[in-house]
Amino acid sequence: MSIRVASREDILIAIVEAAGHHGLDRLQLQKSVFLVGEEFNGKLPTNFYQFRPHSYGPFAPTVYSDIERLCDGPLVNVAYDSRNRPRYSQEPSVKSDMPRLSEELASGVQDIVDWVTSMSFDELVRAIYYLYPEQQKNSQFDYSEELAMEEYFRRAFHEIKTGKGRPALELADELRSKTVLE
Numbered sequence: 001m002s003i004r005v006a007s008r009e010d011i012l013i014a015i016v017e018a019a020g021h022h023g024l025d026r027l028q029l030q031k032s033v034f035l036v037g038e039e040f041n042g043k044l045p046t047n048f049y050q051f052r053p054h055s056y057g058p059f060a061p062t063v064y065s066d067i068e069r070l071c072d073g074p075l076v077n078v079a080y081d082s083r084n085r086p087r088y089s090q091e092p093s094v095k096s097d098m099p100r101l102s103e104e105l106a107s108g109v110q111d112i113v114d115w116v117t118s119m120s121f122d123e124l125v126r127a128i129y130y131l132y133p134e135q136q137k138n139s140q141f142d143y144s145e146e147l148a149m150e151e152y153f154r155r156a157f158h159e160i161k162t163g164k165g166r167p168a169l170e171l172a173d174e175l176r177s178k179t180v181l182e
Helices: 008-022 026-039 061-071 103-117 121-131 145-161 168-181
Strands: 052-054 057-059 076-080 086-090
Touching: 008 026, 008 061, 008 076, 008 086, 008 103, 026 057, 026 061, 026 103, 026 121, 057 121, 061 076, 121 145
Parallel strands: none
Antiparallel strands: 052 057, 076 086
16 A cells, blocks of 8 residues: 555544544644644645644644635534534544555544643643743733643643553652752
């Protein structure tokens, strides 16, 4: 089986498909596409999305025009909540003939979407700002590194408590090293 270079629309379909039936809201979609671009820079089409700092972090308006165009086809479904906000998901009645992505890219897309969808709006924006401080430039969002770290550790301790996270000693060592460095 030969693997062709994925188009940016292939990447969008893969991101929506990775979210499963729960789908993605607009912020989750934007941040997922941004992170795929950052993680796989140089391995994506040359016309991949160009992000700029915006009100809530990295933003590329063409993501919205592309996803809306894909909603006209059989692979992507859009549903609106009570506040008329769109949520994009895989069309349940259609079995995707998923574009063949490299194993590395497909796995990376799934990991990124899982990470993005595991967070609240505030957590996601703060995590993006923490990882990519240059994306805060035009922000309308209340951000501080202290809040980002507090949320990170609160989430990590919750994951430990529920048996999903790293061992507590590893997390404590990380907390100590960050405290000592500051």
